Amino acid sequence: MFDDLDRQIISILQYDGRTPFTSIAKELDTTEGTVRRRVKKLKENGLMQIVAIVEPHNMGIDEAAMVGISVQANRISFVADEIAKLPEVSYLFQAAGDFDLVAEVYCRDRDHFVSFLNDELQQIEGIERTQTFMMLKMHKLSYRWGEARPPGFAQEYFENNGEGE
Secondary structure, X not given: OOOHHHHHHHHHHHHOOOOOHHXXXXXXXXXXXXXXXXXXXXXXXXXXXXXXXXXXXXXXXXXXXXXXXXXXXXXXXXXHHHHHOOOOEEEEEEXXXXXXXXXXXXXXXXXXXXXXXXHHHHHOOOEEEEEEEEOOOOOOXXXXXXXXXXXXXXXXXXXXXXXXX
């Protein structure tokens, strides 16, 4: 679906989504037009998006939690669709184990979080129980999956590994 050049472009953009295509092209020894076309294709095919990421605390969001959710049999898809509509939920996945679904939730403050749990989440038909894991301190937050590398890595890597000769 995508090749090594696409992976290298993605790797660079994961560190800085505003890296100029000319800089990426120079680092990867290709043309700016090739990088521009590749990025456009990756975005159009839904393989990549470029977004701004903010620190929630700096946006006035002071309560964060992971919420494990147990759901009645045969209701997971319905419940997941309903939870996904809630603006406080930033991340939602189906899980194996003690919970059917796990949601990452961000709220303004403790009162907002309690209201979210009692008046929104736990009112969804099909939810049997929830368990909240409050985030006390964030030790790492990264959106750099796969082989994300800092700028300049590609050239150094290929030189040291005998590729590109």
